[in-house]
Amino acid sequence: NAGVTQTPKFRVLKTGQSMTLLCAQDMNHEYMYWYRQDPGMGLRLIHYSVGEGTTAKGEVPDGYNVSRLKKQNFLLGLESAAPSQTSVYFCASSYYWSDTQYFGPGTRLTVL
Amino acid sequence: GQQVMQIPQYQHVQEGEDFTTYCNSSTTLSNIQWYKQRPGGHPVFLIQLVKSGEVKKQKRLTFQFGEAKKNSSLHITATQTTDVGTYFCAGRGNTPLVFGKGTRLSVIA
Numbered sequence: 001n002a003g004v005t006q007t008p009k010f011r012v013l014k015t016g017q018s019m020t021l022l023c024a025q026d027m028n029h030e031y032m033y034w035y036r037q038d039p040g041m042g043l044r045l046i047h048y049s050v051g052e053g054t055t056a057k058g059e060v061p062d063g064y065n066v067s068r069l070k071k072q073n074f075l076l077g078l079e080s081a082a083p084s085q086t087s088v089y090f091c092a093s094s095y096y097w098s099d100t101q102y103f104g105p106g107t108r109l110t111v112l
Numbered sequence: 113g114q115q116v117m118q119i120p121q122y123q124h125v126q127e128g129e130d131f132t133t134y135c136n137s138s139t140t141l142s143n144i145q146w147y148k149q150r151p152g153g154h155p156v157f158l159i160q161l162v163k164s165g166e167v168k169k170q171k172r173l174t175f176q177f178g179e180a181k182k183n184s185s186l187h188i189t190a191t192q193t194t195d196v197g198t199y200f201c202a203g204r205g206n207t208p209l210v211f212g213k214g215t216r217l218s219v220i221a
Contacts, residue, residue, distance in 0.1 A: 033208070040121070042200060042213035043155065058208065059113075090154060098143055098204055103154040 002026055004104035006091050012110045013081045021076040021107050023091030031094045032074040033058075033101065034066060036087040043090065049074055050097070081111045114139050116203045118212030126220050131188040133215035135201035142204050144177055144184045149214070150197040158186075158199075191219050 004025045013019055023032065030051050035043040045058030049068040063085060065077045074093075078085060088108050092101040115138040125131050135144065143162045147155040159168055161177035161184060168175045174187045184203075188195055198214040 035211075040213060042118075043202075043211040045208055045210075048208055059210075092155075100145070100157040100160065101147075101155075101202075101209065103156070106154050 004093055004102050006104035006107050010108050014112050017081050018079050023074045024072055025093040029093035029095050033092045034076045035090045038087050083111045086111045114205050114207050114210050116210045116212040118201055122216050124218045125191050128190050131191050133186050133199050135184045135212050137182045137203045139205045141181050145202045146186055147200045148197050193219050193221055195219055
């Protein structure tokens with residue numbers, strides 16, 4: 001039981017490049033979330049999903065897209081990376097809407 | 113939108129001293145959760161409070177939820193070096209969880 005896993009762990013991009021971050025969970029959770037964490041800013045919700053095939057915008061969705069084609073996977077895409085997207089990205093999942101969130105280990109992304 | 117404010121931002125204590133972090137919401141919450149993030153790690157769930165005035169204890173940690181369900185606190189008695197990290201509160205009203213900015217705790221041995 002791996003819990004929540006994220007790939008890659010680290011990535012360096014140049015401005016304008018694109019990439020996809022993958023989150024996978026093996027706990028059969030309905031809800032999945034993408035957060036970004038910046039120094040002094042806490043965790044800010046980018047997008048979330050309340051079930052397979054659904055996505056919704058969070059607090060800071062601009063510049064990101066997501067997909068949830070399979071229940072266990074939640075993908076976060078950056079179409080044209082910008083230096084402002086340099087951050088640590090965390091994926092999380094939960095069984096119920098108000099339930100404990102289980103976080104992945106994070107992806108540290110640097111955009112030059 | 114819903115906002116969750118957390119103070120202080122930083123706290124440095126001598127080992128053995130007590131520590132408290134406070135969380136305040138702009139709206140009434142249905143529940144509040146607390147998470148701990150060790151340096152270089154990811155947030156890990158500590159506890160959830162649901163009822164007005166609720167108090168829960170985990171060993172040296174005491175969590176409170178205010179009567180109006182708009183504020184919460186985490187108190188650590190006699191801190192240890194293992195308590196180092198950032199403590200986040202996260203509140204939920206009619207929206208997904210909203211995290212406070214966290215309180216970073218440093219413990220000096």
